Amino acid sequence: MKKYTLYPGCVMQTEQYGYELSIREVFPVLGVELVDVENFSCCGEPVKSINQLLTLYLSARNLAIAEQQGFDLFVPCSVCHFALSECKNILDNDGGMRSRVNEMLASEDLEYKGKVGVVHTVDLLYDHVGVKEIKKHVKKPLKGLKIASHYGCHLVRPSEIGRPVDSENPMKIEAVLEALGAETMDYAEKLDCCGGLLLVNLPESALTKTGQKLQAVEEHGFDGLVTVCPWCQRMFDSRQKKAGETVAAKLEVPVFYLTQLLGLAFGLDERKLGLDLNLSPVDKLKV
Amino acid sequence: MDRIGVFVCHCGVNIAATVDVDEVVDFAGKLDGVVVSKSYKYMCSDNGANLIKESIKKFKLDGVVVASCSPQMHEHTFRRVVEEAGLNPFVLEIANIREQCSWVHPDRKEATEKAKLLVKGAVAKVRLLEPLVREKVKVTPKALVVGGGIAGIQASLDLSEKGFHVYLVEKEPSIGGRMAQLDKTFPTLDCASCILTPKMMDVKNHPNIELFAYSEVVSVDGSIGNYRVKVVRKPRYVDFDKCTGCGDCVNVCRMKGKVPDEFNMNLGKRGAVYIPFPQAIPLKATIDPEQCLFLRYGKCGRSPACQDVCEAEAIDFTQREELVEFEVGVIVVATGYDLLDPSALYEYGYSRYKDVITTLELERLISSSGPTGGEIVCPSDQRKPGSVTFVLCVGSRDETVCTWCCRVGCMTALKQAYLLREHLGDDVEINICYTDIRSFGKRYEEFYRRIRGVKTNFFRGRPSEVKEKKDGLTIDVFDTMTNKLFEIKTDLVVLVPAVVPRNDSSDLGKILHVSRGADGFFLEAHPKLKPMDTFTDGIFIAGCCQGPKDIQDSVAQASGAASRAANILSKEELEAEPLIAFVDEDFCSGCATCVSVCSFNAIELMKKEDNKYVARVVEALCKGCGSCVAACPSGAMQQKGFKDDQILAVVDVLGGEA
Amino acid sequence: MSIKDLTSMAEAQVELREEINNRLLRLQNELSDYCFQCAKCTSGCEAHKLLELEPHKIMALLKRGLIDEMVNSDVIWTCMSCFKCRERCPQKVSPVDVLFALKNLAVMGGKQIPGNYTSMLQSILSMGLIQDVQEVQTRDMKTRRREDLGLPRVSKPKDASKFQMVLTKLAVEKV
Incomplete structure (x- = not known):
């Protein structure tokens, strides 16, 4: 250990x-x-x-x-x-x-x-633990699921101070997802912001950013979105309904923490992974 | 020496404003061995020189100290002055009281004290100096030109016209370089091949030019006047003399259409045997050993198709690489440039999206001898673009990639905008996203005006990224002229990448002992006054290997470099620099440490009669860098003009011990 | 000798500009003066389309010394701190950090702080965290508390008074 x-x-x-x-x-x-x-x-x-x-x-x-x-x-x-x-x-x-x-x-x-x-979660998984080790524990591969990854601005930039992932082409989450058996795909909006830090003073605009990105994820035909930051998750998941109202769209994007998907693939109990706390329609996915 | 004269220069106010010159003169006059001490406003002027000469005669001087600017500036001037006055030129020492004193110290009192110390040190050294003799070396009246692009071609033609034999070495199967890849040239819109191919033919036909195409320089020894060069001629697997360049083999090659064609920036495909372009010089086929089935697997169908079809029986799979050696007096380096791989700026999508291309790729698409026969189409689906968008300064003027301006990007984009309009008609939308348009050359501004008149949309701003959305490529650009953010949906994005040194310039720099700047380009000896010289005597640079430039500047610099080189070749003999290393054999143990540190192969071990080894300096090769002197553990290796006792005398003075 | 903006009659606030530049040099090792207005920052700004933030203009105004114009404007509070401007700047300038400096100046100068920043600040002062422990809802509308979920006690400053003392002192210091 x-x-x-x-x-x-x-x-x-x-x-x-x-x-x-x-x-x-x-x-x-x-x-x-x-x-x-x-x-x-x-x-x-x-x-x-x-x-x-x-x-x-x-x-x-x-x-x-x-x-x-x-x-x-x-x-x-x-x-x-x-x-x-x-x-x-x-x-x-x-x-x-x-x-x-x-x-x-x-x-x-x-x-x-x-x-x-x-x-951070991402380099702990990818660089410290390693994809090989993760694969060993996969019991229920996430077969057939196409997952969009959201890294979050603060994790990717600025490279000048040293970030755990590449600033323009981060791929470590994808590598972990693929180890779990899921499909990944690059998409134009991958590096777009969740709007989270603006929630404190300009909630309308913040939620518009959230809604726009979720719309893009839906349009690309992803089955779900994965995050690695509580600020991003509280926008994409906890406030998905509000974000949908803000951009006048009915959004139904299942949003997970990467660690929740790991747990599911490892065959762990959904409740213990806090999956009932996700407010986005995660039940849509039959893992 | 004990009759020394000290001459202190005011250099106008450059020295005199910070250093009390009179005080230095008084001080110097009282030093041991000094018989006269004087100052003058400009010691390098005629009057200053005469003052030194008259003093040498009047006071029967045997040594001279000039306290003035850096020896880099005027040492040779003052050597000539003392020589004209009848002294050996090497009994002179410069005390640098400008660059190393007045220019860097603000306090007059302290600067004056330091100037006095520097003069005292120089006097102490002159007392121990010995007269030296300049050896004469014969000049080999031949030149090596490395690189067969437009700069190398021009330098070769100029030198051969002056009557010198020229060895032109080109790495690729044909000369022509980058210019051969271009369709038209700015601002005159001359067809690049139409003006280049006559020069290429001249190279081929000139009796004084010996062309080594598909060859590389692998080693260079010696020094100015006498460089020994080794060149490797790579095997073409085609008999050079028999091949007629008919192209029959190219047409039947079993790999035809399967190998990315580098001449066409990998937009088209060639075979394993190929001729890079129709006007290639020499017009000979070349077999690519990495791709040829027979060379890789020993088998190509029943028998190699090229061999079957070649009437001249020129195909020769037994060819090996060949080492050629020759001597030259001078070298002109003209190895050109590479374009930055734009995937360094991932956000612009170059590596991800097929329809994001570079200017050089577009050049091949426009060219009628290019992979599409001059049809301008999007690489992804071969459809004619309805909208083309240029992004300038991709990696240029960028502190995180290339800090410098590429000097040709703006004009290239403007020229291509014109050609697109000409080829694709009135309907195509042409957008140019720029940071500044730099149209600095002769008739460039006029050309810029002309392009503004052919319905070109200029956006004054740099896009942050190129995205591929479901309806195609999209660029958001904030235009600082209208203060608005525009979304451009476009079919073809043309990136204008930074101009960077050739990827092998570091290796070549080491072979030639030519230094490179922080940017990686070969470094000129002086940015203004010696732009074609390098710090290695007898080696000159021309064209983009020295820094980005357009064709006209490359040609001008090449002619300049040829002319500088001819200055040397036109002399029968040169005087060698005597400030080189020598061995005191009594102290030498033959340990060979000096041999290992010498970058110029100028030291060899020699067996003496008693079977002991000693080091010997090959005087023609030694550049006087001093590495061996510093490395020698026994003190046997010394440098003329910088012997241990001579340097230590200065050190003692500066350290306050004398 | 003077340079004046004739629309607002404002003159360059040279000292304030120096202060901001020194702060950037200290914290980000960058000099805003190198900006050459290519506007790559604004082209990619996450906040621009929604809220009209123009990072390149912020840099230009800073270089002109027109600090008050920015400090008094709401637009400096629209930055989402996505750091794209800093990441992609070809001259290694960082508009996002200039904006942080300007917002700090606005607060120091007594401008009204927008949104819920004040309550967040107060929460940090009183308990060390931006908010107290929340009750949350599950997808099927059941309420869950942290302790229900078997999670350990929250980690927060043990000695609140010492913690508060430093923070109060710090509030009036300059970078």
Whole structure:
């Protein structure tokens, strides 16, 4: 068993339980042990528009807490993963900023040393566990299902700070899906945004983005959409109905977390994967 | 030397504004061995030179220090001055108090102190200098031209016209290069082959030009005046003398129509035996060993069809590659350019969508000798495009790909827009997405105006991506002229890719000892004043191997390079640089460390009478780089003009120990 | 010596421009001055079609020093932070990060913060997370709480007062 500290972020652990449940079910099967830690906080990215320094501090704080565990940090949320990666990038290259942040961290007896690695669901599956290992556990292949992948902006860009996937042609989710027996296909809107971060101040526009992308996925004839980020899932799945109303279309796209599909292919119990919490018509798919 | 003169230059205000020249003169005058110390406003002027000459005679000087600009600028000037005054030119030392002092230090007091130290160091070195003799070397009055594109062709013709023998080496089966792939040329719309093929014929027919096509330079030794060149002639598997270029073999090849045709940018197919294009020089068939069934499997039908059909009995599967050696006095490098593979910018869809092509691919589609016989069609379905959209600066002026401007992209797109209008008529929609139109050459701006007049839609903005939707290719482009985002639905997207160095330019650079810039293009010795010279004497560059340029500039530079090369070839002998390495045999243990570090093969081991080995410097090959001197563990290897004691004298001064 | 925008009579805010540039240099190691207005950012901007955000124009206004015009405009709040502009910029400039800086300036200058940002900020201050634990619904309209699902306790700052102290201090600092 290889150990990783789990960083749950805000959205996953306060509402996107399907992601957390499926993660906690699937990874032990793949030989990954997740360590829970108290004391984490928001990564800061959702309030970067208000105060960038606050974002940097919150990210550094979480990294400092993770460092104390001595394992790499598993960050399932793309937005958090971006924030922590950018923070690392800044603090590892700017000694002045690092000592300034460390002065503030001292009040909670924390220190950022730059020693913790940060991984996301996608690279944990593809690079750490590997497609070969995943294949070994497939009991119910997702035969005949054509799945669209949605990587989410924060996971793919900007390549300058180092992202787990290629910025223009990410293919790791496809590789995992194919290992599960599903079909994949490139589509023009693959890299389009879910609109999620605009929900806080411009919900109409945010939902329009969501609706437009779901319409495209339907038009391409996909059987479903897969996500790897709680922000994206809460748009495509939790708010699919609203998104449909916003773009005046009846949307019926089954949306899954990648880890839920893994669980299904591994033959795990749907309930334990939190599948009943998906609000999109996932029953449409007979897996 | 103990009668040294020091001459300090003001260089106008370049030195004098920061360095107290009078103080340096006073200081120098009191140094051991110095008998006269003077300053002048411009020491490199006639009056300055006369001041030095008169002082040498009047004070019977035996050594000279000039404190002025970098030795790169005027060392040769002052060597000549002291020589004219009757001294050996190598008893001179330059103290660089401009580039290494006045230009880089703001504080006058500190700069003056440093200038004094630099002068003191130079004086200390001059005291230990010895007169050196320049050896004479005979010049081989022949030239090697590498690359048979328009630049290499022009350089070869110019040099051969001047009466010199030229070896022209071309990697491909035919000369002609990129220009042979073009349909028409901007801004005159001359047919590229119509103006190129006469020159190619001239190359073939000129008695002074020896053409090595389908050959590559594999090694170059020696130095200016005498380079020893090895060339590998690749086997064509066709007897060069017997082949008449009739093309019968091409027509019957069992692989006909199955091999991607590189001359047509892989848009068409050729056979295993092929002639790249109808006007090829030499007009000889070539068998591609990677594709030929007989060469790969030892079997091709009952017997190879090419062999059966060839009346001249020219097919020869037993051919092997052949090594040819010759000597030349100079080398002109004209190896051209590659286009960036646009899949580097994945967002533009080049590798994903068939109907996203490059300008060079479109050039082959327009050409009547191209894969479609001049029919302009979309590669995906062979249908005539109703709309064609150009995207300029693909990878050019881009900090993440190629930082430079390709210098031909704008004009190429404008020219192709014109040709599309001409070929496809009034109905075709032509869109050009540009960042800036750079129509800088003679008559280019006029051409740009003309294209604006043939119903061309200019969008001033760079698309972010090319998408394939169910109704075809779609480009969103924000046009900063109208301040609006436009969606262009189009049939054919033509990318204008960056111009990049040839993919083998790094290897060739190593073979020739020619350095390359950060961009990978061969580096000129001076961007303004020596644009065709390299840092290796006797080797010149022309055309796009030095940097992107259009045909007219390539031709001009090629003629320039030929003329620079002829300056050397027209001399019977040259004076060799004496600042080279030499061995003190008493200290040499024959360890051969020097042999291994020498990049010029200029050191060999020699067996002495007592059966011990010592190193020996081949003076004609040594470039005086100093690597062996630094590497020698025993101090046996020394460099004339930079001996250990001479350098250490300077170090002692600068380190404050003398 | 002066350069004035005759539509608004605004002049370049040179110091503010320097401050933003220094911040970008610090956080993203980039200089907005290199922008040459190719508009590749706007061509691909996720927010442009819906909300008329023009990243290249933001860069141009910044280079002119017309900062107030942007800080006072709602358009800076339309960015979806998809990072396409930064990823694809041929001059390695990052409009998305300029927008973050401008929004920060607007907040510092006391402009009204749009949408639910304030409540998110307050939630972070009080409990360390952008929102409290939610009850969710299943597809067949049943309510589920986190603890019903067998998930462990949420991870949040243990010592809320120390956590709050730093954040309050930080709120008034400059990058």
